[in-house]
Amino acid sequence: MAGEQIRRKVKVEGGTLKFSSAHFITYGGKCERLHGHNYGVLVEIEGELGQDGLVFDFTLLKRYAREICQKLDHHFLLPMRNPQLELIALSDQWEIRFGEKRYLFPYTDVVELPIENSTAELLAEYIHGELLQLLAQHDISHLISLMVGVEEAPTQMAYYQKELR
Numbered sequence: 001m002a003g004e005q006i007r008r009k010v011k012v013e014g015g016t017l018k019f020s021s022a023h024f025i026t027y028g029g030k031c032e033r034l035h036g037h038n039y040g041v042l043v044e045i046e047g048e049l050g051q052d053g054l055v056f057d058f059t060l061l062k063r064y065a066r067e068i069c070q071k072l073d074h075h076f077l078l079p080m081r082n083p084q085l086e087l088i089a090l091s092d093q094w095e096i097r098f099g100e101k102r103y104l105f106p107y108t109d110v111v112e113l114p115i116e117n118s119t120a121e122l123l124a125e126y127i128h129g130e131l132l133q134l135l136a137q138h139d140i141s142h143l144i145s146l147m148v149g150v151e152e153a154p155t156q157m158a159y160y161q162k163e164l165r
């Protein structure tokens with residue numbers, strides 16, 4: 001019908017779209033104690049129909065999101081751009097200092113992230129950036145927006161959404 005607005009979305013969530021990682025954030029001038037979360041990841045794409053009547057293939061979308069989750073899984077999430085942390089690269093480990101606190105993490109246990117803090121908000125933005133690079137291997141000219149959600153716990157989730165055009 002003339003003037004009819006149609007919006008199409010695909011969403012993948014649950015199953016293997018998760019990672020279990022250790023972290024702490026700095027906030028309010030303090031540094032949290034080291035702890036972990038079983039994070040869940042959600043991805044939503046809005047777009048027009050592309051080939052074969054798909055906005056984007058669920059199977060591929062899950063594969064890409066899963067690849068990113070697997071890089072984070074069972075690691076300490078190190079925010080490389082946190083101005084409140086002193087990061088010292090030792091021969092085989094990171095030394096992390098905040099005031100009197102001092103942590104040592106072997107490099108093998110750490111994933112270095114180009115973010116300021118490992119909040120759910122900034123993790124969602126990071127995953128969004130990584131995912132967009134993977135999606136850009138395809139013709140995504142019919143896609144309108146990409147959203148990534150990171151769930152810290154069933155009670156709390158942060159989203160990052162960006163227009164693609």
Ligand SMILES: Nc1nc2c(c(=O)[nH]1)N=C([C@H](O)[C@H](O)COP(=O)(O)OP(=O)(O)OP(=O)(O)O)CN2
Pocket residue numbers: 024025032118119120121152153156158
């Ligand atoms: N908007 C955000 N707020 C907070 C974030 C965040 O990423 N985005 N993160 C934290 C902490 O990292 C903390 O780990 C949150 O854990 P939580 O389980 O909420 O801790 P609490 O003990 O306060 O909550 P309970 O429900 O009692 O377990 C804080 N805020």
